[in-house]
Amino acid sequence: MFKPIKNKKVYEHVIEQIQNMIIDGVLKQGDRLPSERELASQLNVSRTSIREALRSLQIIGLIESRQGEGNFIKENIDETLFEPLSIMFMFNKDKPEDILDLRIAIEVQAAYLAAKRVTEEDKKELENILKKLNKVEKEGNEKIRAKYDKEFHYKIAKITGNYFIINLLNNISSLMESFIIYAREMILKAVDDKSLLIYQHEKIYNAIITNDSEKAASYMREHLELINTHLM
Amino acid sequence: MFKPIKNKKVYEHVIEQIQNMIIDGVLKQGDRLPSERELASQLNVSRTSIREALRSLQIIGLIESRQGEGNFIKENIDETLFEPLSIMFMFNKDKPEDILDLRIAIEVQAAYLAAKRVTEEDKKELENILKKLNKVEKEGNEKIRAKYDKEFHYKIAKITGNYFIINLLNNISSLMESFIIYAREMILKAVDDKSLLIYQHEKIYNAIITNDSEKAASYMREHLELINTHLM
DNA sequence: TTCTTCTATAGGTTATACTAATATAGCATT
DNA sequence: AATGCTATATTAGTATAACCTATAGAAGAA
Numbered sequence: 168m169f170k171p172i173k174n175k176k177v178y179e180h181v182i183e184q185i186q187n188m189i190i191d192g193v194l195k196q197g198d199r200l201p202s203e204r205e206l207a208s209q210l211n212v213s214r215t216s217i218r219e220a221l222r223s224l225q226i227i228g229l230i231e232s233r234q235g236e237g238n239f240i241k242e243n244i245d246e247t248l249f250e251p252l253s254i255m256f257m258f259n260k261d262k263p264e265d266i267l268d269l270r271i272a273i274e275v276q277a278a279y280l281a282a283k284r285v286t287e288e289d290k291k292e293l294e295n296i297l298k299k300l301n302k303v304e305k306e307g308n309e310k311i312r313a314k315y316d317k318e319f320h321y322k323i324a325k326i327t328g329n330y331f332i333i334n335l336l337n338n339i340s341s342l343m344e345s346f347i348i349y350a351r352e353m354i355l356k357a358v359d360d361k362s363l364l365i366y367q368h369e370k371i372y373n374a375i376i377t378n379d380s381e382k383a384a385s386y387m388r389e390h391l392e393l394i395n396t397h398l399m
Numbered sequence: 400m401f402k403p404i405k406n407k408k409v410y411e412h413v414i415e416q417i418q419n420m421i422i423d424g425v426l427k428q429g430d431r432l433p434s435e436r437e438l439a440s441q442l443n444v445s446r447t448s449i450r451e452a453l454r455s456l457q458i459i460g461l462i463e464s465r466q467g468e469g470n471f472i473k474e475n476i477d478e479t480l481f482e483p484l485s486i487m488f489m490f491n492k493d494k495p496e497d498i499l500d501l502r503i504a505i506e507v508q509a510a511y512l513a514a515k516r517v518t519e520e521d522k523k524e525l526e527n528i529l530k531k532l533n534k535v536e537k538e539g540n541e542k543i544r545a546k547y548d549k550e551f552h553y554k555i556a557k558i559t560g561n562y563f564i565i566n567l568l569n570n571i572s573s574l575m576e577s578f579i580i581y582a583r584e585m586i587l588k589a590v591d592d593k594s595l596l597i598y599q600h601e602k603i604y605n606a607i608i609t610n611d612s613e614k615a616a617s618y619m620r621e622h623l624e625l626i627n628t629h630l631m
Numbered sequence: 632t633t634c635t636t637c638t639a640t641a642g643g644t645t646a647t648a649c650t651a652a653t654a655t656a657g658c659a660t661t
Numbered sequence: 662a663a664t665g666c667t668a669t670a671t672t673a674g675t676a677t678a679a680c681c682t683a684t685a686g687a688a689g690a691a
Contacts, residue, residue: 177644178454190489202672213645215447218673222410222451223458227482234673235653244490247483250459252563254479257422259562268512269563276504279620330491331484331501381617388511388616409675434641445676450642466642467684 177212181220184210189229189240200230200238226250249338256342267398270339271391273332274320278371278387281326282380289326290376296322297372301365319368323375323387367393409444413452416442421461421472432462432470458482481570488574499630502571503623505564506552510603510619513558514612521558522608528554529604533597551600555607555619599625 188194200206203221207214221238224230228247231239259265285293300315317340324336367390374383420426432438435453439446453470456462460479463471491497517525532547549572556568599622606615 186489190492196490204672215450215646216644218447219451219454219643221673222455226455226458227486229486232673233653234651235671237672244486247486251479251483254459254461254476255563255566257418258428258476262560262562265561265563268508268559268561269567272504272508272564275508276500280500327500328494329497329500330494331487331497332504334487335501384620385613436641439676447675447677451674453642464642465684466682467640469641 177216178219178223181206181210181212181217182223185220185224186229194240196240196244197242198240199236200240202237245334245337246341247334249341252338252342264395264398266339266342267391267395270336270343271388271395273335273339274324274391275384275388277324277327277329277332277336278375279380279384280329280332281323282375282378282383284328285326285375285378289322293319293322293326293372293375297368300368304365323371326375363393364390409448410451410455413438413442413444413449414455417452417456418461426472428472429474430472431468432472434469477566477569479566481573484570484574496627496630498571498574499623499627502568502575503620503627505567505571506555506623507616507620509556509559509561509564509568510607511612511616512561512564513555514607514610514615516560517558517607517610521554525551525554525558525604525607529600532600536597555603558607595625596622 185194185200194200200221201209203214203217206217210217221230221232225232225238228241228244228250231241233239256263256266281289296315296319300312300319303312303315321336324333327333367386370386371383371390374380374386417426417432426432432453433441435446435449438449442449453462453464457464457470460473460476460482463473465471488495488498513521528547528551532544532551535544535547553568556565559565599618602618603615603622606612606618
């Protein structure tokens with residue numbers, strides 16, 4: 168008979184409004200929001216509520232607060248996922264290897280899609296990275312080796328053009344580095360037969376440039392499984 | 400050469416302390432935090448700062464605020480990723496199909512791992528779901544069909560025991576449902592040859608119960624690619 | 632016992648005052 | 662003309678106090 172009154176929290180309303188303004192294109196990346204006081208008066212709520220909303224938007228990576236300047240829609244939202252993934256990792260600390268399996272999921276699909284979508288320009292870039300990688304593979308410097316290795320995998324993700332894949336891979340890498348320090352270097356040291364790694368990279372590369380998506384995926388899986396077994 | 404001076408915001412300190420208490424095991428899932436006023440006095444900061452910290456922790460899904468009761472460490476953090484993924488989706492609205500490729504990434508790996516880790520009990524459960532699915536496939540009700548279809552895929556993710564995979568799949572499903580309403584029903588309607596779907600599900604099932612991870616992965620990919628093409 | 636009401640305490644919201652960082656403009660020195 | 666300084670306005674960051682609202686549990690009434 169009697170209808171219940173509204174319930175939603177004020178700060179939730181504020182979050183919603185700002186999100187909508189972004190969806191509708193009123194606010195774009197890099198734009199500055201009205202000042203907290205102005206927002207408060209425009210929405211007719213207290214500045215505290217505005218701030219709680221802004222704080223939330225900041226944590227999920229949507230805006231950036233700069234004291235003395237204002238609140239801005241983030242240009243680069245590549246780290247959006249990092250915090251939540253870290254949280255999941257925290258509660259999952261018994262099984263850190265799970266993150267490695269997630270990485271395989273992403274990278275295998277990345278290789279598959281890359282083989283389908285690779286352009287001529289991509290092929291050249293990928294070839295360059297591979298050449299550099301093979302060159303330093305014979306020298307001693309682990310760090311440089313790790314750098315190009317990372318670049319190779321990252322480039323493949325880039326070729327897919329899939330924002331989620333690029334982003335997830337980035338975040339997984341960050342997470343791995345935070346928790347398993349120097350993971351990559353350790354892995355590379357653990358693998359005795361360096362030429363095996365070179366060979367695997369080349370197989371992946373060849374599959375991608377010949378648009379053989381199935382093979383690209385399975386070679387990538389083979390490559391990452393090898394690395395995983397050495398990590399355990 | 401010159402190092403920047405410290406700056407950290409007060410609420411960031413608060414967040415850090417609470418996170419550390421969780422990592423160190425002082426606070427466990429379901430535990431109640433001290434009241435806001437008590438936290439404020441214990442940490443010697445204002446309640447405003449405490450609240451901004453708590454609000455942030457709430458948004459990333461770490462705690463839950465219940466008015467009149469208190470703030471609690473979340474029991475079930477399955478929705479942790481949803482918000483950030485939505486944000487990414489917002490900025491990526493030109494290419495909604497990217498989420499489908501991410502889904503393939505997750506599910507292909509899920510099938511691969513499931514084939515390796517499946518137990519006898521899992522096999523029975525999966526078989527039951529498959530039987531129900533085949534049964535309703537011939538009847539008309541799309542909704543029930545969609546329900547069991549979803550259950551089949553979810554069970555495979557569950558078998559992996561990988562928290563990230565289960566969680567990501569959940570979130571991707573939510574996201575798909577939010578943005579592509581009734582996606583699953585639409586897909587099922589679009590695929591003329593129902594028996595093809597049955598056949599694909601059975602191939603995946605057989606690969607998993609015979610521990611053939613390679614085949615499980617490739618059949619799963621085939622299955623999802625078919626669905627994707629019908630969605631575009 | 633069962634139901635209602637009261638009460639203490641929790642989070643939710645507002646208002647106000649102050650602190651700290653930043654950009655800008657204007658002025659002075661060189 | 663370039664640099665350095667200072668005052669000022671504007672912004673976010675923090676603190677405090679008061680009050681609103683939801684909840685659980687105690688107290689009381691039936």
